[in-house]
Amino acid sequence: MKNKTKKVGKHTIKFDNPPKIISTYSIVGPKEGQGPLKTYFDEILSDDTCGKDSFEKAESDMMHTAIKSAIERVKLKEENIDYLFAGDLLNQITSSTFAARQLNIPFFGLYGACSTMAESLSIAAMFIDGDFATNVVASTSSHFSSSERQFRFPLEYGCQRCGTCQWTVTGSGAMVLSKEGNFPGITYVTTGVVKDYGVKDVNNMGAAMAPAAVDTIYRHFQDTGRKPDYYDVIATGDLGRVGKEITSKLLNEYGCDIRANYVDCGDIIFDEKVQKTDAGGSGCGCSAVVMAGYFYKKLMRKEITTMLLISTGALMSTTSSLQGESIPGIAHAVAIEFKDDYSPLKK
Structure with a gap:
């Protein structure tokens, strides 16, 4: 059996x-x-x-x-x-x-x-x-x-x-x-694969992490059969403006156009023109506070009901960078939905 x-x-x-x-x-x-x-x-x-x-x-x-x-x-x-x-x-x-x-x-x-x-x-x-x-x-x-x-x-x-x-x-x-309660639920998780395209510039984390984001997002849609327009929001965590642009462009080349509902937490947490934050935000706390603060409140108010959160990470260390290593990237995706009835998931 x-x-x-x-x-x-x-x-x-x-x-x-x-x-x-x-x-x-x-x-x-x-x-x-x-x-x-x-x-x-x-x-x-x-x-x-x-x-x-x-x-x-x-x-x-x-x-x-x-x-x-x-x-x-x-x-x-x-x-x-x-x-x-x-x-x-x-x-x-x-x-x-x-x-x-x-x-x-x-x-x-x-x-x-x-x-x-x-x-x-x-x-x-x-x-x-x-x-x-x-x-x-x-x-x-x-x-x-x-x-x-x-x-x-x-x-x-x-x-x-x-x-x-x-x-x-x-x-x-x-x-x-x-386990229970009338709250947003996690319906799918897509676990990422480490990707390394040879980026060594520690001042360009967005470029280092973007390939991992592309891979995980694409695999999520391949595995689930969903299309990008299923989600009200597709939010990468920590790519900033540069990484977001690369991710959007590469996914579009794969025939996966997410531009209509795609944001990046690092791109929206600061006002670059006023705050002088260059390519935007990053760090473990970036997707954490934007998800726990901004998106969770929007979910609870039913301003959005479906979202895909993809937190991205650069798996380097001070030692690896000083030794001339490139920067591996990883991205994990979590589908979060707030529905009165989750029964369609059981079909």
Whole structure:
């Protein structure tokens, strides 16, 4: 007897009973709080150090606040959460582990660079659908200042930025997933494949990550049989203006035109002309806060009912870049829908 599989095609999982996103919380830094999406974020910091003596400690504090607040928003307690899936950009994902040490929740630390929000949502949804958990939290964070000095230059150096550079988002987003409730549900996840087209420029993350985004988006539509116009919004996470343009062009060459409903979180979180953010936003916190803040509120208001979130990550390190390695990319896709009846998924 053949085992029943929930796989659709080679890279996609379908949830007949979609795990629900029952709560979110988004916290951002001052610069993000001055951008076009400022009214959608739950908390805007006036001090990006959070009163701590380092930016790294501030980032961990942001994540702890986001996780605790998302749990409390639906009147749950730490003991009601079965697992925490979280990650960030810092060495040994210290923002996440140091936040988790203050929480009495079983913890899985994840690293997918800027793709980690979709990665954590994917695995959290699988755990719930597989009856391994009832309530799970998915969270990520990033901080401009901690990322700059780890991956680029000390802030004191005053390095001149180029047009393809992206501004790492200071922020953290957390989402609580559960089995039941009248909330947006995760219907499909498409897991990405590592792609590397030889880009070595650490100041052009969009170009490095775009091939992975193209591959995952294309595979999602191939696996599910859906067309781009099924979704109200197709949102890549962290490509910025340059990566978005490359992704749109390459997909169009594949006969997959997503231009009518395609946005990038890094492209919309800042106003480049006013805020001088070059190619836009990036970082683990970018798709996290835009999803947990902006898109989740639009879903709850039924301003949109279907969206595909594709968080993208550049899987490089300071060591690999200094050794002359190219930059591998990864992208994971999560289909999120808010419907009164999910029964068509069971057909």
